[in-house]
Amino acid sequence: MRKRLFKRKIHYTYNPETAKYEPQPFSYRRLLVQIGSHSIAGILTGLLFFAIFVFTFNTPSERSLRNENIALQAQYNVLQNRLDAYQGVLSDIQSRDNNMYRVLLHTDSLPTSVRKGSLSPARYESLLRSTNSQLAVEMTEQTDIIAKELYVQSKSFDELGQLAMQKEKMLRCIPAIQPVLNKDLRLITSGFGVRIDPVYKTARFHAGMDFSAPQDTKVFATGDGVITFVGWDQGLGNTVIIDHGFGYESVYAHLDNTKERKGVKVRRGDVIGAVGESGKATGYHLHYEVHYKGTPVNPINYFFMDLSPKEYDKMILQSNRMGETLD
Numbered sequence: 001m002r003k004r005l006f007k008r009k010i011h012y013t014y015n016p017e018t019a020k021y022e023p024q025p026f027s028y029r030r031l032l033v034q035i036g037s038h039s040i041a042g043i044l045t046g047l048l049f050f051a052i053f054v055f056t057f058n059t060p061s062e063r064s065l066r067n068e069n070i071a072l073q074a075q076y077n078v079l080q081n082r083l084d085a086y087q088g089v090l091s092d093i094q095s096r097d098n099n100m101y102r103v104l105l106h107t108d109s110l111p112t113s114v115r116k117g118s119l120s121p122a123r124y125e126s127l128l129r130s131t132n133s134q135l136a137v138e139m140t141e142q143t144d145i146i147a148k149e150l151y152v153q154s155k156s157f158d159e160l161g162q163l164a165m166q167k168e169k170m171l172r173c174i175p176a177i178q179p180v181l182n183k184d185l186r187l188i189t190s191g192f193g194v195r196i197d198p199v200y201k202t203a204r205f206h207a208g209m210d211f212s213a214p215q216d217t218k219v220f221a222t223g224d225g226v227i228t229f230v231g232w233d234q235g236l237g238n239t240v241i242i243d244h245g246f247g248y249e250s251v252y253a254h255l256d257n258t259k260e261r262k263g264v265k266v267r268r269g270d271v272i273g274a275v276g277e278s279g280k281a282t283g284y285h286l287h288y289e290v291h292y293k294g295t296p297v298n299p300i301n302y303f304f305m306d307l308s309p310k311e312y313d314k315m316i317l318q319s320n321r322m323g324e325t326l327d
């Protein structure tokens, strides 16, 4: 028996006159209305499910964008870590520069204001309008800071390089050895400071050191320089003065003789005369002075090149004795 798959629905409407539900004849209009209402319901349901799907699951393009975002974020983190590392290395260099190189070369450390400088906020205004603006501004600012600090740092090294070269020359020039050899030295009779005057027997400032040594013992230039005085001084007798530059001068007095002439360049260790007792002196000795910027300083601090620590201690001990000077 053939079954009817679709059975036409019979519509009933209530007839108040007969007080009965009566079957309605078939109408295409009603059929169309029915189809229309079903379709609208279907579309609405479809839209609802579509919305749920879109908000719950990602489309392939969204998924790829999200992955790209994650990758960019990871890359940003790597860059950020690298910038932090560079900043750390730079800070180390700056600290070494200020606390070691600049101290060694006797020059002022660079203040933070010079190192960091200042960056104009206007520089980043255009970046603020771009997407991910905050990230872009931060990274650009940080790279700018590092670039600026690196520039200042390299300038600082240039300056220190020049100072180091000058320092090398300075080290050759400043008085740094004893003016007479240790083997020729009898003793250091008197040091720098207030001592008893050998002639007047009163306490007087002694502006140098007296090296007691036999007559004609060689006297050496204690640093490179130019001879600026050769001649007689009422108190000091035959005297040679060397200008070493950098504010330093050395004075060699009571010399027996000297063949030096004014204006002659000398090197450290050159013989510039011989020990005598000319001028106001009581016995053969060399009276030796070191001047820095026109003021006599204790020569004991300028023998650092040729004394062992033990010899240096001995010299300090001898030179601190209060005894009479040989003048």
Ligand SMILES: [Zn+2]
Pocket: 206, 208, 209, 210, 286, 287, 288, 325, 326, 327
């Ligand atoms: Zn003296």
